[in-house]
Amino acid sequence: MKTTRNTKTTKSSPLPAAHTDLGKPEVVWTRRHLLGLEELSGEELEHIFRTAESFQEISTRSIKKVPALRGRVVVNLFFEDSTRTRMSFTLAAQRLSADVLDFSAGKSSVTKGETLRDTVRNIEAMGVDTFIIRHSAAGAPHYITRCTDCNVINAGDGQHEHPTQGLIDIFTIRERKGRIAGLKVVIVGDIAHSRVARSNFWGLKRLGAEVTLVGPTTLVPRAFEKMGAKTSYDLDAALKDADVVNMLRIQHERISSQVFPSREEYVRLFGLTQERLRGTKPDLLIMHPGPINRGVELSSEVADGPNSSILRQVSNGLAIRMAVLFLLNQASGKN
Amino acid sequence: MAESQEKILLDEQAMAGCLEKLGREILTNLPEGVPLAVVGIRSRGEVLAQRLVDILHHLGAERIDAGTLDITLYRDDLAERGPQAVLRKTDIPFDIDGRFIILMDDVLHTGRSVRAALDALVDLGRPRAIRLAVLVERPGRELPIQADYVGVRVVQEDLPVAVRLTESDGIDEVRVG
Known part of the structure; x- marks a missing residue:
């Protein structure tokens, strides 16, 4: 059972901190990776949707940017081509003020024989925070979580999940x-x-x-x-x-x-x-x-x-991807 | 461990009096011909902003817009805070350009929430002026930010302050200690 923190504190209980948020937190998002929907609970799905609803508002502003992920680096690691998904992730990361690196397998050291593990470890050594990976092999994103301390988002792995x-x-x-x-x-x-x-x-x-x-x-x-x-x-x-x-x-x-x-x-x-x-x-x-x-x-x-x-x-894609980027980066904050 | 000397700083009636005092002070300092809006910082500032708007109307102020800011995305401590409650919508259903804005929060302590709220507000437009109103002010500022309207001051340092509101906590009171 997840414990729900009750904000209606009784009088005998210790004082909460001055800036305790209301309704805090019914579900705490703790995942550092998004690999598939199969493993997510209904509460986790709902948490993503509610977060995405808040992000929809940002896309209606004249300045469509918030500083939440300022200083974070997101890497698009695409071993299969996908212009649209890549653009959507890039724009989502930019609206959160993250920096974005683009990696394309075709032009990279992969063609020179570098292994997936080495590719990931080398990019990580530059100081990045999140990998967004698309790969023709099912399970490639799962493998990457074992090679790196970064957050990993599966942007499509073989015939497994997207x-x-x-x-x-x-x-x-x-x-x-x-x-x-x-x-x-x-x-x-x-x-x-x-x-x-x-x-x-x-x-x-x-x-x-x-x-x-x-x-x-x-x-x-x-x-x-x-x-x-x-x-x-x-x-x-x-x-x-x-x-x-x-x-x-x-x-x-x-x-x-x-x-x-x-x-x-x-x-x-x-x-x-x-x-x-x-x-x-x-x-x-x-x-x-x-x-x-x-x-x-x-x-x-x-x-x-x-x-x-x-x-x-397509429009909702931005809000969802902003929500996922934000939640994963937030969850990795304490580790 | 020492027994905490918890005491009630404001009860329901005193809190209502404080908010009424804030409302009167705000109205005596209003610039001529500039539309007024009250914006609350989630979560308790939102509730207090709504009450302040009601008081201002009651005191005879004309149309006042109300809005709510979620400052989560503007905080400077994402890395330290770890997993959080769900992010909620910023809801400012009016154009803030040229407005006289009262920013409302429950407690002014380090000043970091207010800093985040100011950044969030200026991302939405260019208000004529922003003033800060808080129910409780306590020492401990980490930024050069001060309130323009204060309900009640706690002068002792390091005394925790807890604001509880009927809408969220079932009771109107402020406790310290």
């Missing part, structure tokens, strides 16, 4: 629907290879949503049912009473592979069009973690329609 994207999606649902528990959420696409699907699934499940994973038979592993998801190969049936549908991006390299139907067949079976939306709930929330392939996962009409939260997800 926790900040999961947080962004769930935060956006929470914002639009006012709750998560009891919602029916459908995730559509290449479930088997998607770290976004996994992070969404773990977080949504923890918060009490009912998750249905939909896609071609070859790309929706039945194993997810053991973890508590429903699986389906019939999008229309799954959408019938859905509150939210999250359309995953189709990787072009898979389209030519054996496990993937033709593009035309995919669009016919799993593409979200205006026509397919008939018979769904009028307030069905339509999401996509981006970048979208117009005419594949979503028709343009749907992507730009009133039920779409695609651009809101």
